[in-house]
Amino acid sequence: MSFVGQVALLLWKDIRVEARAGELIYATGLFASIVVLLFSFSFLGGSPPTVEVMAGVLWVALALSGMLGISRSFERERESDTLRAILLSPTPRAALYLSKLLSMALLMLIVVVVVLPGLLLLFGMRVDGGEAWLRLFALLGLGIIGFSSVAALFGAALGRARVREILLPLLVYPLVVPVLLAGARGTYAVLYGTPEALVDASRWIKFLLAFDALSVTCGLWLFEPLCGHE
Amino acid sequence: MSTSQRETNVSSITVLAALCLLAAGGYLIVPHLILGAPTEPTMGFVQRIFYFHVPSAWLAMMGALTAGVASAIYLYRGSERADEIAVSAAELAVIFGLCAIVTGPLWARKAWGVYWQWDVRLTSTALLWIIFIAYLFARKYGGPGSKRLAAGLAVFGAADVPMIYISVSIWRTIHPKTTVVPTLDPGMRPAFWLSMLTFMFMFFVLLGMRRRLERLRARYDALYLEAQDAGLIDD
Amino acid sequence: MSRRTVSGLLMMFGVCGVLAASPVLADEVPDRPAAPAAPAAATKAPDVPTAAKYAAPGAVKPDAEGFVPDSRPANMNTVDESIPAAPLVATAYGFIWLAVLGFVLVTLQRTRRLEQEIADLSERINNPSGKPAGKASRA
Numbered sequence: 001m002s003f004v005g006q007v008a009l010l011l012w013k014d015i016r017v018e019a020r021a022g023e024l025i026y027a028t029g030l031f032a033s034i035v036v037l038l039f040s041f042s043f044l045g046g047s048p049p050t051v052e053v054m055a056g057v058l059w060v061a062l063a064l065s066g067m068l069g070i071s072r073s074f075e076r077e078r079e080s081d082t083l084r085a086i087l088l089s090p091t092p093r094a095a096l097y098l099s100k101l102l103s104m105a106l107l108m109l110i111v112v113v114v115v116l117p118g119l120l121l122l123f124g125m126r127v128d129g130g131e132a133w134l135r136l137f138a139l140l141g142l143g144i145i146g147f148s149s150v151a152a153l154f155g156a157a158l159g160r161a162r163v164r165e166i167l168l169p170l171l172v173y174p175l176v177v178p179v180l181l182a183g184a185r186g187t188y189a190v191l192y193g194t195p196e197a198l199v200d201a202s203r204w205i206k207f208l209l210a211f212d213a214l215s216v217t218c219g220l221w222l223f224e225p226l227c228g229h230e
Numbered sequence: 231m232s233t234s235q236r237e238t239n240v241s242s243i244t245v246l247a248a249l250c251l252l253a254a255g256g257y258l259i260v261p262h263l264i265l266g267a268p269t270e271p272t273m274g275f276v277q278r279i280f281y282f283h284v285p286s287a288w289l290a291m292m293g294a295l296t297a298g299v300a301s302a303i304y305l306y307r308g309s310e311r312a313d314e315i316a317v318s319a320a321e322l323a324v325i326f327g328l329c330a331i332v333t334g335p336l337w338a339r340k341a342w343g344v345y346w347q348w349d350v351r352l353t354s355t356a357l358l359w360i361i362f363i364a365y366l367f368a369r370k371y372g373g374p375g376s377k378r379l380a381a382g383l384a385v386f387g388a389a390d391v392p393m394i395y396i397s398v399s400i401w402r403t404i405h406p407k408t409t410v411v412p413t414l415d416p417g418m419r420p421a422f423w424l425s426m427l428t429f430m431f432m433f434f435v436l437l438g439m440r441r442r443l444e445r446l447r448a449r450y451d452a453l454y455l456e457a458q459d460a461g462l463i464d465d
Numbered sequence: 466m467s468r469r470t471v472s473g474l475l476m477m478f479g480v481c482g483v484l485a486a487s488p489v490l491a492d493e494v495p496d497r498p499a500a501p502a503a504p505a506a507a508t509k510a511p512d513v514p515t516a517a518k519y520a521a522p523g524a525v526k527p528d529a530e531g532f533v534p535d536s537r538p539a540n541m542n543t544v545d546e547s548i549p550a551a552p553l554v555a556t557a558y559g560f561i562w563l564a565v566l567g568f569v570l571v572t573l574q575r576t577r578r579l580e581q582e583i584a585d586l587s588e589r590i591n592n593p594s595g596k597p598a599g600k601a602s603r604a
Contacts, residue, residue, distance in 0.1 A: 150386070153382065154379070154382070154383075157375075157378070157379050157382060158372075158379065163371050163373075164373075167367075167368060167371065167372065170364050170367060170368075171364055171368060171379075171383055174357060174360045174361045174364050174387075175361065175383070175386050175387070177353075177357050178357075181353065214389060215386070218385060218386055218389065222305070222382045222385060222386075225305035225306065225378060225381075225382070226305070226378050226379060226381075226382045278554050279553065279554055279557045279558075282557065282558060282561055283557070286561065321568075322568075325564055325565070325568050328564055329560065329561045329564050329565075332557070332560050333557040333560065333561065336553045336554075336556055336557045337553065337557070339553065340553055432565060436565070436568060436569070436572075439569070439572050439573075439576070440572055442576065443572055443575055443576050443579065446576060446579045446580060446583065447579060449583060450579055450582060450583050450586070453583060453586045453587060453590065454586065456590055457586055457589060457590055460590060460593060462589055462590065462593060
């Protein structure tokens with residue numbers, strides 16, 4: 001089977017498991033909406049929220065909900081020991097890493113689907129024009145990949161650590177700060193909307209591209225040493 | 231203790247002692263040089279913090295890079311020596327990073343009016359610091375395989391260092407550019423470079439000390455296992 | 466596809482990514498025409514920019530080489546004269562001494578304790594008889 005085929009098969013396995021259980025999608029989606037609600041209570045009491053606030057809320061909600069979903073996903077894998085089973089098979093490690101990355105990314109996409117409308121409705125966020133939307137989606141897409149690349153690596157690597165529930169966020173969040181930074185600043189530029197701002201957003205998109213390239217490469221190189229020795 | 235081990239101890243202690251003396255000498259002489267250097271026109275006396283803020287920051291980055299490279303070697307070759315160097319360098323990155331993060335705002339309060347400003351270099355440096363604190367945390371609480379986990383984190387973190395260094399040239403920020411150093415006033419150069427040299431000696435001294443602690447720990451672990459095998463310890 | 470091929474491809478991808486973010490390909494890194502003024506005070510209406518980054522030029526003039534800083538509060542052009550400099554410099558210097566000395570002392574203490582434990586353990590291994598087995602502590 002080709003490399004891409006293996007990645008697709010592993011990814012499909014994750015999707016089918018989740019489709020049957022459903023727990024992860026609903027729980028993560030619900031958590032994401034609760035986070036948006038919490039933020040709306042905090043910020044919408046007095047004067048109307050600024051564009052910076054909206055950008056920040058989007059990315060923090062993404063980070064929090066994403067972490068929850070990813071954490072739970074790996075917990076479930078550990079419970080049924082499926083990760084070790086796959087590691088024992090002759091699947092190339094790179095395929096396993098990429099499939100994990102993509103399934104985490106899909107999970108975070110669900111979070112976006114919940115959070116973005118929440119912001120549009122509750123916060124009155126406005127994105128003007130097709131170009132702005134395009135940039136917003138690029139930021140979100142690249143941001144999700146960056147976040148997932150780090151989380152997939154360390155989620156799989158944590159194995160049987162004693163305090164893994166607290167350790168995963170502690171390891172992943174510092175490393176994905178550049179993603180959150182670029183995402184929030186880029187989103188702010190997109191929401192602001194002027195042509196110069198959109199040019200600025202493109203700069204942040206390029207930054208995210210560079211970061212994603214770096215982190216996916218690092219993840220591929222590190223996956224075998226960190227996880228392959230179970 | 232075998233003869234070769236004893237010899238290694240002696241020679242490394244000699245090197246450490248020599249570096250120690252140099253560092254101590256540096257620490258005594260450099261303040262005079264710093265006070266004697268010309269006063270920077272715009273910022274005045276507070277600019278003298280630059281003489282130890284910049285070396286601290288550079289050494290934090292050097293510690294981070296060392297830890298990253300050593301971690302990569304540990305992950306791919308399984309070399310325990312590399313792991314010892316990695317953890318020592320990581321601790322030093324945290325210590326010197328702390329120095330940079332404390333001295334920077336002290337300078338900034340007077341020169342800029344605020345303690346902190348979210349520009350790229352400050353953000354990246356704070357990030358580096360937090361990453362290596364997480365490294366130490368992962369090593370302590372990571373359970374089995376914590377060394378590998380932490381090593382993975384260090385490799386990622388070390389990639390942050392070039393980003394810090396080039397960040398100032400790519401993003402126009404308020405932080406003084408890297409090119410400030412080559413264009414220093416000639417009167418400031420001896421003080422600066424000697425300060426830098428002193429800090430570097432200090433770095434290698436501390437690295438050596440900390441590595442020795444790690445090697446002792448490895449020896450202790452080996453002895454412990456031996457004692458367990460001999461049934462001397464009921465565990 | 467072998468692992469080496471995948472890695473090679475991704476390295477290339479990585480290099481391209483870094484190039485994409487570098488000034489070589491980026492067309493907007495050189496001087497932005499708009500000049501930023503003070504950044505956020507957080508309570509402004511959504512359609513007024515909080516950092517006047519995209520506002521019309523005028524607030525802060527670019528310097529000789531056209532450098533316009535990305536982030537700078539309004540009062541950063543002048544040094545704050547009300548605070549005496551000497552205590553700051555002394556505190557900074559003192560802090561570094563404290564940090565380095567603290568590290569040295571803690572490391573020395575741990576080293577000494579570990580050497581003691583090694584000596585104890587070696588002693589017990591070499592003289593196994595006549596000593597009751599007890600728990601050795603891990604340093």
